[in-house]
Amino acid sequence: MRKFKLMFCYFSVLALAFTSCSKDETNPTDNSEKATLSFSAIVNDLASKSSNKQSSASDIPECSDAQPAYATVVLSQNGMPVVGTMEAPFRVDLVAGQVFTEETPELELEPGEYSLDHFMVYDADGNLIWVAPAGGTMADFVDAPLPMDISLGAGVKKYVDVSVLCYDDRNVNEYGYLFFDLDTNEGIEFCIFGNYCDETGRHYPAEYSVDVWRYENGTRGSQIYNDHGNNVSLDGNGDYATAPLCFILPDTEGMDEYYFEITLEDSDAYGDVQNRVIRSGVINDDEVRSFFDGDNNLEYYHFRTGCEGEDSVPVFQDPESDAIFYKAIVSELNDSNAKGLAYLKLEDNRLYTTVLASGMEANMLHPQHIHGFEDDSNSVCPPSSADEDGNGFVTLGEGAPFYGPVLLPLTQNDGSFPTANSVGTYTYSQSFTLGEGETISADGIDPLENRVIVLHGMTADLDPNDDQAAEYVATLPVACGQIQEITPFSL
Numbered sequence: 001m002r003k004f005k006l007m008f009c010y011f012s013v014l015a016l017a018f019t020s021c022s023k024d025e026t027n028p029t030d031n032s033e034k035a036t037l038s039f040s041a042i043v044n045d046l047a048s049k050s051s052n053k054q055s056s057a058s059d060i061p062e063c064s065d066a067q068p069a070y071a072t073v074v075l076s077q078n079g080m081p082v083v084g085t086m087e088a089p090f091r092v093d094l095v096a097g098q099v100f101t102e103e104t105p106e107l108e109l110e111p112g113e114y115s116l117d118h119f120m121v122y123d124a125d126g127n128l129i130w131v132a133p134a135g136g137t138m139a140d141f142v143d144a145p146l147p148m149d150i151s152l153g154a155g156v157k158k159y160v161d162v163s164v165l166c167y168d169d170r171n172v173n174e175y176g177y178l179f180f181d182l183d184t185n186e187g188i189e190f191c192i193f194g195n196y197c198d199e200t201g202r203h204y205p206a207e208y209s210v211d212v213w214r215y216e217n218g219t220r221g222s223q224i225y226n227d228h229g230n231n232v233s234l235d236g237n238g239d240y241a242t243a244p245l246c247f248i249l250p251d252t253e254g255m256d257e258y259y260f261e262i263t264l265e266d267s268d269a270y271g272d273v274q275n276r277v278i279r280s281g282v283i284n285d286d287e288v289r290s291f292f293d294g295d296n297n298l299e300y301y302h303f304r305t306g307c308e309g310e311d312s313v314p315v316f317q318d319p320e321s322d323a324i325f326y327k328a329i330v331s332e333l334n335d336s337n338a339k340g341l342a343y344l345k346l347e348d349n350r351l352y353t354t355v356l357a358s359g360m361e362a363n364m365l366h367p368q369h370i371h372g373f374e375d376d377s378n379s380v381c382p383p384s385s386a387d388e389d390g391n392g393f394v395t396l397g398e399g400a401p402f403y404g405p406v407l408l409p410l411t412q413n414d415g416s417f418p419t420a421n422s423v424g425t426y427t428y429s430q431s432f433t434l435g436e437g438e439t440i441s442a443d444g445i446d447p448l449e450n451r452v453i454v455l456h457g458m459t460a461d462l463d464p465n466d467d468q469a470a471e472y473v474a475t476l477p478v479a480c481g482q483i484q485e486i487t488p489f490s491l
Helices: 137-141 285-289 396-403
Strands: 002-017 035-043 068-077 080-083 090-093 112-123 128-131 148-152 157-171 186-197 203-205 208-216 219-229 245-251 257-264 276-284 301-305 324-332 339-347 350-358 368-371 406-409 426-433 452-460 471-482 484-486
Touching: 112 157, 186 208, 186 257, 186 285, 208 245, 219 245, 245 285, 276 285, 276 301, 285 339, 324 452, 339 471, 350 452, 396 452, 396 471
Parallel strands: 186 301
Antiparallel strands: 002 035, 002 157, 068 080, 068 090, 068 112, 112 128, 112 148, 128 157, 186 203, 186 245, 208 219, 208 257, 257 276, 324 339, 324 471, 324 484, 339 350, 350 426, 368 406, 368 452, 452 471
């Protein structure tokens, strides 16, 4: 067992600014208008003042008797790095046996407004011994966490205290033995951001709360989040702002589903509104992963209530809308590894479509269509047994008896199909007008729940008896999903 005590340390940032001649200058020919930063350390043990014994110290180093040897810093100005970067902070050495830094030309700066974004102290072996906290629970233990504004003016000497932390890690006397059998689980992150528009059409950052439940056997189960909300407040520029609201969702083996309700709240930004559920619906863990952007980044779901424009990736539905919502989970065909999600909204004479595809052949154009039968019989995705000629692939023609002819090509504004990027993904969004003389008649596309979406395009050798190399077949089906209506939730 461990008991953590926080050790607090304070660093002073010394800003020495020089103009042509100040009272403290000894060199009357020095015309420098730059300010010079140096750092000195004042160490205090304030552990006894901490009453929050449950705070996590996982990001704070353990206190030691090691002598500080150097610090790493990052300074920025107007959001642009000036000294060091977060990926490669600047190292400044301490004077041997002392607790202040050596003079270095990189910290000779023009007078102005700067931000200290990173500050860590190391011993001679490169072991981290003190950290200036930047947000999170540990920031509550200091008066001025990072980022910290520093104003450097010519002809002044300015000291800025930087608080740094370590923790005193001690063994607790033990009088019993506990054994734990861990049931490990993983979580995946999903984030939401929203805009609210008033009757004039002006945009504001929306203030909202979110409730989340597990969704099991067609109904919501245990609640994961209750009334989890954001806060809209004035930023440093006097503008109302908020950050995306994020959720850690349980991700177990197999498919996990989650039911969300987003409620619009009153805000200082736009005043009182009718507090009501503005988005609701079920998403699964694959849909959550569709927002992953590379190994470390994450896009957020962006809703717009009362505003022109559609939600980015409309995973949730507007219960106040008269529109009919549909979704298709698009699964691979022909061992392509392709998959996707499709969302459709039928409102008046407009059909709004969104397709997220991954595992597609990179840098290639991929046709995509809504398929269906003219007699409105139900379309299905073809099984592998549809491969009549035995070449190992279900071609467009072999799949047609199962899903029918093309009813609507899902093209872009210029009439072209989307092209996958270098990692084989693309996001497609388009709307179509339905009616006489338009792209397709309303009678021709309905009933959407009897249609499928098919994605095409893969390099393949369709004739194993031919010595020619495999080639890209734009018409070859690579993924298919049946469109299903999303019924309103009355849970």
